[in-house]
Amino acid sequence: MGFRTVVDVTMIELAEIDDDNLAAVQAVAVSDRQRDFVGTVREALEEAADCPEGNPWSRAVVVDGTVVGFVMLSWNVTPDPPEIIGPWFLWKLIVDQQHQGRGIGAAVVQAVAAIVKAEGASELLTSFVPAEDGPAGFYARLGFVPTGDVDAEGETIVSLDV
Ligand SMILES: CC(C)(COP(=O)(O)OP(=O)(O)OC[C@H]1O[C@@H](n2cnc3c(N)ncnc32)[C@H](O)[C@@H]1OP(=O)(O)O)[C@@H](O)C(=O)NCCC(=O)NCCS
Numbered sequence: 001m002g003f004r005t006v007v008d009v010t011m012i013e014l015a016e017i018d019d020d021n022l023a024a025v026q027a028v029a030v031s032d033r034q035r036d037f038v039g040t041v042r043e044a045l046e047e048a049a050d051c052p053e054g055n056p057w058s059r060a061v062v063v064d065g066t067v068v069g070f071v072m073l074s075w076n077v078t079p080d081p082p083e084i085i086g087p088w089f090l091w092k093l094i095v096d097q098q099h100q101g102r103g104i105g106a107a108v109v110q111a112v113a114a115i116v117k118a119e120g121a122s123e124l125l126t127s128f129v130p131a132e133d134g135p136a137g138f139y140a141r142l143g144f145v146p147t148g149d150v151d152a153e154g155e156t157i158v159s160l161d162v
Contacts (some may be wrong), residue, residue: 004102004155005064005102006046006102006103007063007102007104007107008103008107009089009107009110009111009114011063011064011107012061012062012063012104012107012108012111013061013062013063014059014060014061014062014071014108014111014115015059015060015061015062015067016059016060016111017045017058017059017060021060021062021067021151024060024067025060025067026040026041026042027065027067027073028041028068028069028070028094028095028096029096029097030094030095030096030097031097033133034097036129037120037128037129037131037134037135038092038094038135039092041070041094042053044058044070044072044092044094045058046081046092046140048091051156053080053084053091054074054077054084054091055074055075055076055077056072056073056074056075056121057072057073057074057075058070058071058073058092059071059072061095063099063104063109067096068095068099068104069093069094069096069099069104069105069108070092070093070094070097071090071092071093071094071108071112072090072093073088073089073090073091073112073116074086074087074089074091075088075100076088076119077089081149081151082149082150082152083099083151083153085125085127085151085157086125087121088116088119088121088123088124088125089125089126089127090109090112090124090125090126091126093105093108093109093126093135095108095110095140096107098137105138106138106141106142109124109142109160111126112124113131113160114161114162116162117162121162122161122162123160123161123162124157124159124160124162125147125154125157125158125159125160126139126144126149126157126158126160127151127153127156127158128155128156128158129155130155136156139158139160140158141162142160143161144158144159144160145158145159145160146159147159
């Protein structure tokens, strides 16, 4: 399987983060510009530890045995907007710079949508920095639509029917 193979949802493994893969997960890196929007995996894990009320659920994104990304949800939280958005909130999605554009981000969203649907969710929420070169187009492409609300940081909140 070549490095630039297009990835579909059947090729995505969402693995629990443990001592064996933590270093690889922390090594997931985006461009400097993207880091301004999304931060680092290390910061996301610190945010999760500091925000238990967000009920963080985090996983390594693994394709073909390689960690290629990181995903974190707020898992079935009681919404308390604008701080806590939920019940099912895609808190962080980071695909390593070298693996972007292969369909991995889309496949992770599809996998997450199936997981939350199986838990009884009707919608998956997320938010993003409304910058021109940010992920707005990515989420729109996947069918997320603005709810009209913003979160505590002024990020645009969007929703996907699952
Ligand atoms: C946004 C991100 C998760 C997308 O992941 P990816 O694996 O590169 O995306 P995919 O290859 O699955 O792209 C799926 C579709 O969205 C489109 N797309 C991807 N990024 C886009 C962007 N920034 N703007 C517009 N469209 C975009 C792709 O062209 C593709 O369209 P297609 O189906 O017509 O070919 C990834 O670029 C990333 O990690 N960015 C930095 C972190 C970030 O901003 N995360 C989101 C906020 S938490």
